Amino acid sequence: MKKFLILGMVVFSGLFAQKLTLQGSTTVLPIAQAGAEAYMDNNPNADITVRGGGSGTGIAALIDGATDIADASRAMKTKEIKQARENGINPVEHIIARDGIAVIVHPDNPLANISIEDIKKIYTSEISRWDKVSTGSGPIVVISRDAASGTFETFNHLALNNAKLTDAALMLASNLEVARTVAQTPGAIGYIGLGYLTDNVKALKVDGVVCTEETVRDETYPLGRPLFMYTNGAPKGLTKDFLDFLMSSEGQDIVRDAGFVPVETVE
């Protein structure tokens, strides 16, 4: 009888669990995951599912009504907003953190600073050897995120001015893969979110500005960007509670712990 009652209580509580789904950017994923875990620790009745797939995938899910929150490392495009509105969805933007896209090379590379112009030349194959931009030598191994990622789209927009990426670029599926490949390839150049920087790679100054929390927040670093969560209309219920939690000092600590820049300074 006792077992039956316990089972009944489990089923009963499951029926009344509040559910929330987040889907989208792999860059935002660590914030969403850590935020969801912390929120569920404080609110055992909440059942939060977090999925990746890329910004485009998350936004498409929001448009289809398949997710409550779309995580995105880029702003929604006008075309996507139109599709959402056609479908009866009213996308509302929430900036939950900031990120800098760090341009990285192998730690042995003598280069310390690079201009946006030279980044564009490298990624469009106008420059293909290190001696054109530094005291180094040898061919440049160009590494990029895959075209489906928000990091790629932001980098393509901010650094390349939407120019066509060289066909020689090695397209990788995650920030971690880019960091790992650059760390293992002496002639490589790549780009990753600030949160993925490790001592195994060297972050270059861009136009003389180092990629740090401060330069990203004050927008002096040229490859900085906001990170977004989109909801259908003004958030309500569990969606609102979760977003309020992420924007609280505790939530923004999670943002910082994940390697990103809080929207507001957390003391």
Place this chain on the structure above:
Amino acid sequence: MKRFLALLLLGLAVFVYADASIYGYFWCRYTYENPTQPEDVTDNSHAFSIERGYIRWQTKTKPVAFKGTIDISQKSGSTNAADWNVRLKYAQADWTLPYIGDQLPDTKLIIGLQKVYFGMMDLWEYPVIEKNLEEAEKKTNSADLGLGLYGLIPSGYGEYAIQIFNGSGYTHVVEANTNKAVCANLALIPYPGVMIKGSYWMAEQPVGDTIITQVDEDRYAGLLGLKYGPVTLMGEYLGTKDADITGMGYSGFAEIALTKALSLLGRYDYFDSDTDVDNNGHNRIIGGLNYKVSSTLLTQVNYQLMTYEDDTRDSSDKIMVQFKYSY
């Protein structure tokens, strides 16, 4: 066959050299037509058919992207099972315009064989098997050759298009008259889930095989679309004028999503090709059920009834079951 191979090679060349994505659909259908008179019964009253297949490709090149669609369809009335029409349906360059594209998002010049933005036509993704009203009544073509200016209204409030065409559709690519057709389209989304749309088509078409005598061909459409949760409603009014003959019609469509995979659909059309002639109109009533087996397979079951105001014409009905594969 030669034409099919040539088009396929063209598509593959674009795919290989321009870093294009390749995708498409094909439709497999079973149709049972209910004969209205015993003498109408023929061996063809029920049949399986591959009505259509699309092979599509699209580049992501900037500022000019390229799109193409090879349209393969069975020749109606053909006695040869391998007799297919193979045509280019779309073959266009989309040139995102500098400066204008920065101010008005996604403003592009479309060059070539392209979609006609008119009424329900550019919105209709075949939730029921029948074509949209204007195409079903053969009053417009879904694609044509020419130039178009297309753009979005900022903040997702809608879209606009102005196009100049040959006016003969994509199945008659050679100019059939001496004047170009002009098509204007404006779709507004003032509130999420609410669409108001107006379209106008103006052309001159030859009478018979000569281009010496041409008559005015006007089409205009007004559309209201509503989407709220699982419910989609659309209503369209269509007006036509061919020389002195005025026609009109309307279409209402409803869809209720019962689950994420299953939806119930209905449509009612009325069209009168000449409003000056009494008892000249007809009605089309469609009921349907869609089941999404997977993200690549949609199953559709439709019942379609045609009735006529003219008492001397018998009504007809048919049942269609269709599988739409996408890849």
